[in-house]
Amino acid sequence: MATPARHAHPFLPISRADMKARGWEQCDIIIVTGDAYVDHPAFGPVLIARFLEGRGFKVGLIPQPDWHSAEPFRALGPPRLFFGVAAGNLDSMLNRLTAQKKNRSEDQYSPGGRTSCRPDRATIVYAQRCREAYPDVPIVLGGIEASLRRIAHYDYWSDKVRRSILFDAKADLLVFGMGERPIWEIADRLRNGERVEDLRDIRGTAYLINDEAMRALEADPARRAADDKVVVLPSYEEVTQDARAFAVMSRDFQMETNPGNARPLAQRHGNRAIYINRPARPLEDGTGLRPGEPSTVAMDELYDLAFNRVPHPMYSERIPAYETVKHSVVLMRGCFGGCTFCSITEHEGRVIQSRSAESVLREVRALRRMGDFRGTITDLGGPTANMYKLKCKSEDIERRCRKLSCVHPGVCENLQTDHGPLIDVMKQVRAEAGVKHVFIASGVRYDLAERSPEYVKELAAHHVGGQLSVAPEHVSPRVLEKMKKPGIESFERFQHMFACASEDAGKEQYDIPYFISGHPGSTLEDMVELALWLKEKGKRPRQVQDFIPTPMAVATAMYHTGLDPLKMEPVYTAKGLREKRLQKALLLYWNPEHWPLAREALRQARREDLIGRGPHALVPPESPAEAARRQRTEAAEARDAGEDLPRAAYPRPVQPRPSAGRPARPGPRSR
Incomplete structure (x- = not known):
């Protein structure tokens, strides 16, 4: 027993x-x-x-x-x-x-x-x-x-x-x-x-x-x-x-x-x-529950509480979310990014609340005592990977500020962007006995990271397991403005820094960008622009986030009303599920499963020039096998509708020709 x-x-x-x-x-x-x-x-x-x-x-x-x-x-x-x-x-x-x-x-x-x-x-x-x-x-x-x-x-x-x-x-x-x-x-x-x-x-x-x-x-x-x-x-x-x-x-x-x-x-x-x-x-405000009373609670105390760090013994089956976080360590909470599609700020707040290095190391030592720990910390981060201990240079300015983002349209001059404390924590955790690998799985805020070449070097040399998650989300300036995200030029600068740092470290590593389809402000034409950028850069994203309007987000107000609530101006929104699928298909233009929808999207965007077999095309013309599948689908739909079709409407299957070309690299894991 x-x-x-x-x-x-x-x-x-x-x-x-x-x-x-x-x-x-x-x-x-x-x-x-x-x-x-x-x-x-x-x-x-x-x-x-x-x-x-x-x-x-x-x-x-x-x-x-x-x-x-x-x-x-x-x-x-x-x-x-x-x-x-x-x-x-x-x-x-x-x-x-x-x-x-x-x-x-x-x-x-x-x-x-x-x-x-x-x-x-x-x-x-x-x-x-x-x-x-x-x-x-x-x-x-x-x-x-x-x-x-x-x-x-x-x-x-x-x-x-x-x-x-x-x-x-x-x-x-x-x-x-x-x-x-x-x-x-x-x-x-x-x-x-x-x-x-x-x-x-x-x-x-x-x-x-x-x-x-x-x-x-x-x-x-x-x-x-x-x-x-x-x-x-x-x-x-x-x-x-x-x-x-x-x-x-x-x-x-x-x-x-x-x-x-x-x-x-x-x-x-x-x-x-x-x-x-x-x-x-x-x-970390310093005030207690009542006026004049000092605070007796801080971030460190939360992670020193009596957690067993495992599911209750009554469960015999795995709990997927636990498997994701059981060997990870949270450094901070909050986000001052102000992305309009994200609800983290509305819930966790814009003020970054960070743990001390001593608290982080205590948790790492607790991880080492877990029976299934093999020396790998799967994530050292939080809502974002690199906002640890970043804050406004003045508490008075921070109290009076009503800006919704500290980094849009540009990084605020009052924001302290020193990554030194984060680099120190990364080094200390890596040096702990029994720790073999410390990965960063949280998304890196690249417009902040590009201000710290030392952080990018540290990241590339020690904390990436071949692929690094980053989220530029789009390339169109108009759409990025509605998202409150930095221009694609910032991401490209970070890409270059990361590639150089990886090469200096003697590692073959890749950035894995994430994108959103169907975001308010994004048209089919904008998605074509994004697909062409991906083709030019040789990127084939496996996981694409279809925009979901979550309660209370600014982008949700745009989706529902057709208005940008911050500027009170009209904004286009793809509201039908069909158009949302068309936008997503353009991001996955390289995948044969999405070619029919991608062709439909290109025709609607009046970009039939991108349908072909030349080097500048996004998707090939319809193949005989696809035509057969389409006709069978149309026939089935017609039968369901009770229509009588001639025998020619039910074609014989056509064997597809094998495709040529180099296989794509493995894609990123689901975000």
């Missing part, structure tokens, strides 16, 4: 038996999550649970409960303080459906990759079941799904504007952003006897107000003029009916995201409204 694995720390209770083993009669807080229970800091709900445990609270966990009844939500009994509800590390709709609105084949955060372990709109469903199980227990929403759906938002999968998630979930509070400070204050004040309906001044939280309170805010003519006034967003009813009102809402929301100068927000929904407090301060 196999000896059960021993773990350094007790797992959080998931059953009454676990509570009894700890001598507990009742949990203070119960966290409900849509992810499997992996006791690792990369899993957000578990990080929050361990953080609260470290603050002296009795915390239980209900991972992936069966939502068809309230009974699984009674597994630990009623919590003394509140239920914390999160969909998991991803929005539940994004987790299930692709850009083409097809079911994904795998759920990365579930045992065995099974796709039936959580409901759609999991935050709403879980909260309703918690309320059904124990009607009098407060419910606090958190996680990225709640965070990015806190105001009226466009939902791509239902193709409509939905109201704030707080209304549908019928919860008491919503925590947005990285929630350590707000959730600790909520727990602390409830423990001290305050009622949940009295918790109205906690930064990083939102709650519902009645019609009378909203009327008072709407009646204030100076609400947009003073720093201490509330910004009233266009109402849910307005943004549902009027695209311009939706764009105004998106712009006003984006302008109030800096914790140093953001004002509260309010948005009417019928005869009620949602009130959103200022964003929570970063962990």
Whole structure:
């Protein structure tokens, strides 16, 4: 009989038996999550649970409960303080459906990759079941799904504007952003006897107000003029009916995201409204929960918490997301890039919060003690690979700044871009006993990297396993401006630096660029330009990201309204699934499977000159085999429609001729 694995720390209770083993009669807080229970800091709900445990609270966990009844939500009994509800590390709709609105084949955060372990709109469903199980227990929403759906938002999968998630979930509070400070204050004040309906001044939280309170805010003519006034967003009813009102809402929301100068927000929904407090301060802000109180929490503490860094022993199947992160190390959180298609900034914030080198090395030593560690750290990074300890040169300027990006249209003169601290950490981790390889799998921000030749040399010489992921996303200046990404010239300079550094290190290495198709602003003509650039550079991207409008992103507002909310000017958007497939086919022009769609796209773009067999062509003319397949498909569609076709419509199969030419290099892994 196999000896059960021993773990350094007790797992959080998931059953009454676990509570009894700890001598507990009742949990203070119960966290409900849509992810499997992996006791690792990369899993957000578990990080929050361990953080609260470290603050002296009795915390239980209900991972992936069966939502068809309230009974699984009674597994630990009623919590003394509140239920914390999160969909998991991803929005539940994004987790299930692709850009083409097809079911994904795998759920990365579930045992065995099974796709039936959580409901759609999991935050709403879980909260309703918690309320059904124990009607009098407060419910606090958190996680990225709640965070990015806190105001009226466009939902791509239902193709409509939905109201704030707080209304549908019928919860008491919503925590947005990285929630350590707000959730600790909520727990602390409830423990001290305050009622949940009295918790109205906690930064990083939102709650519902009645019609009378909203009327008072709407009646204030100076609400947009003073720093201490509330910004009233266009109402849910307005943004549902009027695209311009939706764009105004998106712009006003984006302008109030800096914790140093953001004002509260309010948005009417019928005869009620949602009130959103200022964003929570970063962990390294230095201030405590109450005025004059010093902070006692920092990034280092989070990663020193009692994690076992493995899935709960109840699982016998692999959990794909865990396999990706189990031997990786996070250096920082946040991103000041401001890319319009990305929601990292809206959730993690623009202020970079970094760990100390000592904290990173402690985690590396913990990795070395894991039984399956063989000396390879798979990633040393974060949302981006090279923003570690980068910050504004002045805290006062940072507090007052309302720019949405520190690097667009160019790198801000107030941004300190010294990569020295990052290089030092890379060297120290590499020098640790038992560490053989330290790879950088996070995306490199090349417009910052090109300012540090030493970093590029260090990267190429020691931290790339043959292929380096970078994300130029497009080549068209017009599209890149809508993305808030640097010009392709910056990427090409970095390419040259990386190639030279790799050659100096005696290594054959390649940059693997990622691109987005179907982004607002991108036309078929722009995608043709990108395909020609790829052909000229000899690039054959295997993985192409089809743009997905995620809640609250600026690009999502462009997609839904046809307006750039930051400039209030029209922007073209490919909205039909067919055109999205055509744009993607142009990026994959070299793949025979995509030739029919690529030819259709070229004809629509009036670039038939690129269909042929010459050196300048993108795709060849239709082959006999393709013609046969097309005719069979058309015939099948006609039969399904009940049409009678002559016998000639069902051609005999034609054997394709073998293709000539050099095979392409292996492509990058899925992003």
